[in-house]
Amino acid sequence: MTTALSPTRRTTGTRESARAVSERHRMMALLEDGLVGHLGVVLSTGPTDGKAGATHPVVLPVAYAVDPAGPDAEGTLYVHGSTGAGWLRSAIETDMCFTVTELDGLVAARSGMHHSMNYRSAVIIGRARSVVDPDERSHALDLIVDHMIPGRSATLRAATRKELAATAVLALPLREASMKERAGGPVDDPADIDPAVWAGVIPLRRVALAPVSADDAPGPVPADVRRRAEDLA
Amino acid sequence: MTTALSPTRRTTGTRESARAVSERHRMMALLEDGLVGHLGVVLSTGPTDGKAGATHPVVLPVAYAVDPAGPDAEGTLYVHGSTGAGWLRSAIETDMCFTVTELDGLVAARSGMHHSMNYRSAVIIGRARSVVDPDERSHALDLIVDHMIPGRSATLRAATRKELAATAVLALPLREASMKERAGGPVDDPADIDPAVWAGVIPLRRVALAPVSADDAPGPVPADVRRRAEDLA
Numbered sequence: 001m002t003t004a005l006s007p008t009r010r011t012t013g014t015r016e017s018a019r020a021v022s023e024r025h026r027m028m029a030l031l032e033d034g035l036v037g038h039l040g041v042v043l044s045t046g047p048t049d050g051k052a053g054a055t056h057p058v059v060l061p062v063a064y065a066v067d068p069a070g071p072d073a074e075g076t077l078y079v080h081g082s083t084g085a086g087w088l089r090s091a092i093e094t095d096m097c098f099t100v101t102e103l104d105g106l107v108a109a110r111s112g113m114h115h116s117m118n119y120r121s122a123v124i125i126g127r128a129r130s131v132v133d134p135d136e137r138s139h140a141l142d143l144i145v146d147h148m149i150p151g152r153s154a155t156l157r158a159a160t161r162k163e164l165a166a167t168a169v170l171a172l173p174l175r176e177a178s179m180k181e182r183a184g185g186p187v188d189d190p191a192d193i194d195p196a197v198w199a200g201v202i203p204l205r206r207v208a209l210a211p212v213s214a215d216d217a218p219g220p221v222p223a224d225v226r227r228r229a230e231d232l233a
Numbered sequence: 234m235t236t237a238l239s240p241t242r243r244t245t246g247t248r249e250s251a252r253a254v255s256e257r258h259r260m261m262a263l264l265e266d267g268l269v270g271h272l273g274v275v276l277s278t279g280p281t282d283g284k285a286g287a288t289h290p291v292v293l294p295v296a297y298a299v300d301p302a303g304p305d306a307e308g309t310l311y312v313h314g315s316t317g318a319g320w321l322r323s324a325i326e327t328d329m330c331f332t333v334t335e336l337d338g339l340v341a342a343r344s345g346m347h348h349s350m351n352y353r354s355a356v357i358i359g360r361a362r363s364v365v366d367p368d369e370r371s372h373a374l375d376l377i378v379d380h381m382i383p384g385r386s387a388t389l390r391a392a393t394r395k396e397l398a399a400t401a402v403l404a405l406p407l408r409e410a411s412m413k414e415r416a417g418g419p420v421d422d423p424a425d426i427d428p429a430v431w432a433g434v435i436p437l438r439r440v441a442l443a444p445v446s447a448d449d450a451p452g453p454v455p456a457d458v459r460r461r462a463e464d465l466a
């Protein structure tokens with residue numbers, strides 16, 4: 001947990017290094033804030049339409065959780081999915097890329113060129129391990145539920161053997177990672193700065209509305225759900 | 234604009250088809266709602282650390298815009314970046330994947346297995362074309378500014394030749410595309426439904442706060458910026 005980010009060339013950005021964040025604890029905070037990541041894998045297609053087979057990237061949104069004390073030296077990121085999902089199976093034991101982005105604002109400058117967005121983004125590249133140990137699998141699935149609603153997993157029945165058998169759990173070491181952040185106002189070319197032309201930021205944030213109970217759940221909203229909604233409100 | 238989505242096997246989901254959305258106009262509406270997409274490309278690395286070269290996916294957040302009447306039959310998606318960004322250059326004339334996800338809620342069920350999220354996600358796969366025509370380049374860059382703040386580009390000076398030379402613009406046909414959506418409450422196994430255990434949804438949305446003027450912009454917030462912030466409020 002004490003190493004810097006970007007230990008390899010693959011996750012060492014060569015551009016806009018002013019936006020690079022090297023403190024690992026800030027990436028961990030971003031991964032805590034995020035709810036959905038975008039998982040990129042390389043898929044192979046067989047020959048079709050008279051063309052030879054080829055590879056192409058696929059990027060899909062996934063839920064996730066982080067275990068800072070997971071089995072990998074710098075922490076472990078877990079994702080899960082159906083064992084029937086071919087794209088997820090194909091990510092096992094090959095390099096994948098997992099990206100989490102939080103959007104913080106729209107940045108309006110005096111030129112189109114300098115329009116930008118305020119954001120925080122973490123990019124993790126690595127070889128995914130299929131989690132087979134039953135205890136680690138259950139732990140990872142509980143973490144994914146608790147990442148959505150902290151404390152929720154302890155209020156639920158245990159997963160059944162059948163549910164566990166239908167679920168693939170992948171672990172990605174939080175080792176090859178990089179983070180970028182843009183914050184603050186527009187950066188205009190000096191020649192463009194004209195008090196008559198407005199520039200500034202529209203701040204953005206994600207908020208929760210009041211929890212909506214299911215039709216067959218007449219009871220009160222439990223404390224963990226209320227707390228989560230209030231934290232995001 | 235009248236074709237259905239998912240014309241190829243690459244963008245035809247095989248799982249959870251109940252979530253598949255086949256109406257193209259709904260994908261166009263999602264692309265209009267989204268502000269950031271995640272662009273996945275396949276990069277090659279030279280030999281390092283005594284290991285042979287290999288490919289790996291990279292997924293990065295990017296601004297974008299859509300031209301429903303663009304040069305491609307079903308509309309064109311534009312992204313831009315620095316001409317110095319190797320990852321973007323490497324996406325030209327190869328297959329890339331562009332994914333936009335809007336998160337609409339956290340879905341709490343009675344079992345961990347049925348916890349889920351409400352979301353809308355569009356996945357577009359295709360071969361990116363480098364936009365070289367000066368008019369199309371300017372048009373695409375204006376669209377990207379206007380996607381952030383509708384009407385903004387008309388209030389700005391034109392891009393300089395130097396700015397245009399430093400900017401790569403890529404076009405992706407909106408042809409091979411798929412969309413998924415999950416909405417509504419939790420779907421529990423019938424045996425799990427117990428009025429004593431709460432289940433429901435925490436709705437999520439992205440909101441804008443009041444625009445913040447740059448220190449060197451003393452004038453009033455212009456109408457287009459105010460309108461954008463109010464639309465997202």
